[in-house]
Amino acid sequence: MSFVRIAVSGVLRTWDGAERTGVNAAYVRALLCAGGIPLILSPLMGASLAASALDGCDGLLLTGGEDIEPSWYGAEPSPFLSPPSQDRDLFELALFAVARQRDLPILGICRGIQLINVALGGTLYQDLPSDRPDSVDHSPAGARDARSHPIRLQPGSRVAAALDATEITVNSVHHQAVENLAPGLIATGWTGDGLIEAAESESGASWILAVQWHPEEMYADSRAPEHGLFSALVTEAGLAGRSSVGRGRKEDTIAHAVERTP
């Protein structure tokens, strides 16, 4: 039996007086529930090691965290911007670029959807309460796994298929969000007033699925539809591994055919 290895982008934080690097355990637990092998990649590696770090990985999970430096999308920092991490931006932009080059499937969560959108040329709301006041509280007080606002999903989309739903009430722990969606992405999930909460790549392009909420926090509920998002990534990563073998064989066949051509 072969296992599917999923690279998980990590964070660097100081707590209890010590510098630590890793991820929220919920990401690791959710991937384990889906049958994947989570490999945590520390941003301390830096962008220059991103390609080597992804060797042997079958998929990429871009996780939540810091606000993205607004200069990446041509904006001045809002007074409400939370401190960005240039090292993490650079590392994850490099991971994303390498993963796309290798046609690895990519799941983006919270900051992950924002990073993917910025990497592909989109822009962000830097602070929803000041940039886009509306009736939805995207950062309510309470537990991280508390479902707080409804979204609707595009029927037939990857996200709707993965969740087996076209409406779902999600947890919400964010103050930034996609503003202008990048070329190459399709919006597939929205709040009632049209804020983008899910996006994906076009069919035929490298597989990307990204959500603004935190599906990993639902890992403990075995019946939560969110498990479907991690299963979709692991399944796609397994297929990608097999199809790259298939591609190799096809190239061999073409090479032999060329040799035989008079």
Ligand code: MN
């Ligand atoms: Mn939200």
